[in-house]
Amino acid sequence: MNTDISQTITRIAEIIINELKLEDVTPETFDADLDLIDEVGVDSMDLATIALVLRDEYGIRIDEDDYPKLTTIRIIAEYIDNKLKSDD
C-alpha cells in the first residue's frame, strides 16, 4: 500500500473517531473499507463536519455533490490524494 495513502487513511480514521466519538475502535484497527453510512451510521451532517475538518487538515475543498461517493475511509483517502495531486 502507498505509504502516503496509508497515513491519510489513519488520519481520517482518527478524525472520524474523534468527531463521532466512536468507542472500541482505534485509527489502526478501523477497517478502511467499512461502509461509513451503512456500517458506521455516518449521516450527511456527520460527513459535512468530517469534510470541514479534512478541509482544515489538507487544504482541499470537498464538494457537497461528492458526499454520496465518499462511502469508505479508503475512498476518502483516494479522493484527497487525487485533489492534492490535481492542485500540484
Add this chain to the structure above:
Amino acid sequence: MDQGATNRVYKFSEIIADPAIGACWQKVRKYFFLRESTYDMSNRCNIRCEGCYYFNGEKQFAKENLNVSDWKHLMEGEKERGITFVVLAGAEPSLVPQLCQTCYDVIPLGCIASNGLNVLPREIDYRIHISVWGNDQTSLEIRKAKDMLARQMVNYQDDPRAVWVYTFTPVNIDQAREVTELLAANGQQITFNMFSSPVGYSGHLRHTPETLAHTRATMSELLAEFPQTVLFSPYNIVAHTHTRGLHDLFSCSYPRMNPSTAIGLGRSFRQYRTDLQWDRAAACCVPDTDCDDCRHYAAGSAVVTARMYRHATDPTTFSAWLDYVDTYLAVWVRGYEKSAPLCKQLIEPPDLVES
C-alpha cells in the same frame, strides 16, 4: 464581522474558536442525530383553506387507515430504519389523537401541524405548530372559520408545546403585527412561513418580488420588536424572502428534487400518505408544492440546515447558518431554547456573494 469583506480563507477550527460561535456550534450539533419523515394522519379536516397543500394532488385520495396496530407497526419500522423525528401533518392530525399518541409512544421526538381548533392531549408531548394565515377576518375569508386566532389561543393557553406558524401571503403582510402583538401579550410564540404555491396555482396568494420585499421588511421589524415572541433570525428572513426560492438557493435535498439515495434526506426521508404508502417521486415535506416557488418553513428547516459546509467560509456566514439551525431546533424540538442571534445583519447566501 463582514461577510466577503476580505479574501481571507478561514479554517473551520478558526471559525469555531470564537467563543460565541463555538458555544452555539456545540449546542446545535448535539441534534445532528435527528432524522425526519412525515406522515399524513387523516384525509379529513374540519376546515378547508384556499391553497391548502393537503388538498392538492393525489395524496388526498389515499384511503384512511385508522388501525392503531398498523400505525404502531409502521412507527416501529420507522424507528428501526433510523427515523428519530416524526412530522405528523395532513389533513388535520388532531382529528385522530389516538394515532398521534401511538406515534409518540414509539418515537418521542416530533411535531404536529394543526389548525389549533381541537386541543391535542397533553400526553402527546410533541411540538405543535398552529397555523395562522392572518387576522380573524382574513382567516374567515380564506379558511372559512370564525374567530380562529381567539379559539387557538384559548385552546393552547400556557401550553409550552405550541408555536404559531404565520404564513405570509400577499394579502396578509400587514396583519402579522396585529397577530404577533396578540400572541406576545398572551405569552405565546410565533414563527414565520411563506405561502408557496402548489403546482399549477396562479391565484392571488402567489408572492411577487414586491410582496417578498414587503414581507422581509415586516419580518425584520417584528423580530426586532418582539425577540422573545418571534422564533426567527435575520438569516431565516433572507432565506425565505429571497426572490430566488429555496431550491434555487440551496439545492433542495428532499427526494423529489434529489435523485441520490446514498445519504441524508435522499436516503432516509419518506412522506407517508394516509394509507401508509409512500412514493419517492413525491416525497417532500410539502408535496405538490411548485419547487420553483418553494419558500416553505419546513423545507428550509432541512434544506438550509443541510448546507453547513458551504456556510463554513467565514465567521459571519457560519454565524448566520448557526442562527438558522438554532431557530429550526427551537421551532421543531420540544424543550430546545433559542439563543439570541449571532449575526444580526441580513447577509446573502454564500454562493451569491460576489468575490
